[in-house]
Amino acid sequence: MNQTISEQVPAVKFLLLQVLRGVAVVLVVHFHAIEAQTLYLDSSNHSWQEGFVHLKTFGAVGVDLFFVISGFIIVYTSRRYLQRGAGGEFFLKRLLRIVPLYWLVTGLVLVSQWALKQPVAGVEVWKSLLFFPFFDEERFIMPVLAVGWTLSFELLFYLLTALLLFSKSRHYMLWVILLLLLAISAGWWFPSPESWLVFATNPMLYEFVYGTVIGLLYLKTSQQKGFTSGLFPKRLVLVGAVGFLATLLVGYEHMGFLAATLSGEGAFMRALLWGLPSAFVVAGCVFLETSQVITVPRFLLALGDASFSIYLMHTFPIKALTVFWNKFELPFLDWFVLLATLLSVLVGWFFHVLVERRMLTWANSVFLPKQPLSR
Template identity: 30%
Template sequence: MSSAIEASVDKLDSVQFLRAIAATAVVVQHVPLFRNGAWGVDIFFVISGFIMALVTAKSKRHFFTKRVIRVVPLYWLGTFGVFGVALLLPSLLDNTTADLTGLIKSLLFIPYQKGEYVQPLLFLGWTLNFEMFFYVLFALSMAISHRHRLLICSLVLIVLVLLGQWMKFDSVILDFYSSEILAEFAFGMGCYTLYARTAGWRASGPTIGVRVVLVLISVTCIASMPFNETFATTLGRSIYWGIPATLCFLAMVHGLAGLRLPWGMVLLGDASYSLYLFHPYVMKVFNKVFHVFDTSGLLAYLIAALAIGLCYLVAISIYRLVELPMTRRLRVIFLDRHRVGKLPPELPVERSELRGE
């Protein structure tokens, strides 16, 4: 069995599990009691590089259309929602205003300065600016050579990162798109290259002992990441968070290869995009209603757990009621117009695009 076919039949529940961990880390980052989980973004970027390589292993058909359908509608929906709140109920937001220019730049994934940070109206959308940029580069790389798409795209990303290290750009856009975090997409593509070459090993079934060791390595990498920011003064983000995220990913997808994980883990991974985009606003409303995040002691931890649980519940609801039906409908309209009302037949791994990437 070829590596491409093997890749297609592996259900990769482990990737959904890692998405759930990454999204939860970002949620924890926005809980005042903790403020340590920004590293979840780095896991997301490694996953993204891997998935883009995986889903194009056999075909580049409709690549960019699928990416737009997967990412843009929910993000635009959230962006218009935040703009509406800023326009009608500005007291509910801290630093966001109903700025029409900012709205247009946010919708078009154009980075711009908003106060102290470079971020769009839906403030966590800054990562989507990187994602869309990566998709454009990946699509161009495939247009040049499908066979060498990973090498071409990785080289471009590394060159941009090096330019960002060597030069200081006055332009917000040039400075943003030469950030070293771009290297993590290349790390993810490197993960796919190794993953494709271990198809035979995975098909033969790793022993329980090997699986346990690999999962422990992955867990150790995750456990180290909250402390790795102490190296920020000497190492770049792609090193102190990107490398552990890469090792964590490789160990987990090989340690859990071919295994079905509990449905709750997979469901939370499925809903990770909704969780990522909307959890700050759930927490904001939660705190404005109950005024709880200033509580101290044991009660603070209990309230933090309740807030995180509420974010999970809202995210799963948005995923089930909005994100998934909307994505399916748009795929039918734009990818399979002759089978209106039916989800196009796809390989199992392509269905994972609906679930999480």
């Protein structure tokens, strides 16, 4: 039986991508900690971090890293479903990875809102639970769990991949890339006021394309020394790091603001100025790891493992610390930002260990088909 290139590539555990996940989630948490400090604490004072070049919004780049990593990982993991055309099984597994934990944390938000006598409208609840991006006229309404907007894009990418897996075509990911590019182009040339079209044609989808291209290059070239040896991977990381540094020092208008991203107005520049550096860093880490043995401190791997829990849970510690800071009228705003970031990471890690792992094990055992014993 002939094997495709993807089926010949040995399984690899990408430790550096786990580290990048950890870095990405810390960046997002830090961004929201600064945001909370500027919105809810003493407005007459400013933290050093808030005023240092464009650090105030730079942490939002963590989302761009997540999207590019996701594009790569889906290429790498989905190939095992190709021969059977098991798009449904692939999509189910992705849902089980995201949905139970997301629903649980959304439930915690609803309970807290009810306790504060700030009930959420029913339509917002069910749209949030179903990952629908929804708008009120021209204004984006945050999901009940505010950070859930990124998961709408993730699930769109997963769904498209699952549908193409049914074709059993060895070029299924090329079709995914083509359809994403066509969708973005359609939104560019034929703009529509319809909110679902604004979402489905958002240039942020470029970042999944970047990750997908990296994945395909990896499967094609992982055995070729030109890509995986010498200084080439390190140069890719360096190019990406320089790109990040440039946006940190120079900035670009409203690139880090969510409303501009979701409306599409700032999404193209974001996918260019944050997405491309993310792609260079991800590609460099992937090829670097195939060229040499990588040793990574365990705490960094643990941070990456817990990144989803940290991402979903971090708004709770930040809000709690905001209440504490205001109650005692504490003036040390830089300490607030740092402590909020650290506390969020710790709470998210404990949530990962105590809840996420067990929930994922249970969900997989109940809903996934049993694998036959190997001979």
